[in-house]
Amino acid sequence: MFVYEKKLQFPVKIKNPNPKYAQIIASQYGGPDGELGASLRYLSQRYAMPYDELKGLLTDIGVEELGHLEMVGTIMYQLTRNLSEEEIKKAGFDAYFVDHTTGVYPSSAAGVPFTAAYLQSKGDVITDLTENLAAEQKARTTYDNILRLVDDPDVREHIKFLREREIVHFQRFGEGLRLATDKLDEKNFYAFNPSFDKNCIK
Secondary structure: OOOOOOOOOOOOOOOOOOHHHHHHHHHHHHOOOHHHHHHHHHHHHHOOOOHHHHHHHHHHHHHHHHHHHHHHHHHHHHHHOOOOOOHHOOOOHHHHHHHOOOOOEEEEEOOEEEOHHHHOOOHHHHHHHHHHHHHHHHHHHHHHHHHHHOOOHHHHHHHHHHHHHHHHHHHHHHHHHHHHHHOOOOHOOOOHHHHHHHHOOO
């Protein structure tokens, strides 16, 4: 089980609401490379992971991604608090507002709702860890793109923190992939269960 500490990993305090920024940052809440997909991916993959060290790695990073989801949701909430109708219209936030008011909803910046198709859990050590390396780089690129579009220092501070964590996760998954390949022999490289592999290694 998880122990929940009731505080954000990095406290969010944004002074100036900006619904346009909220709309952009939404992609890291429920978009194709966002925190919701990352947390579900890693916490789902952990069940089929045969090595305790890597099962622990997936659990640790999956839980941290839930913390990041909470941070991104808080950023979105603070960017959309106390908006006037005029501010909503001017920022182009009206389409989102019609469907969700200012509730935090898992979708991309383009308004596409979250789908489980964004994540992958294959049950193969090498496949899943390679998927995770790519996922962390895609998330880092999304944060880079957000930083290109957002100039509020309060918002940028939090986005930079989240971006740095994606890089750390990429490094940790790289270490995990090296550990896994050290444990797998040549005949049993891509899958770990010999009863599944008998037709693959003849």
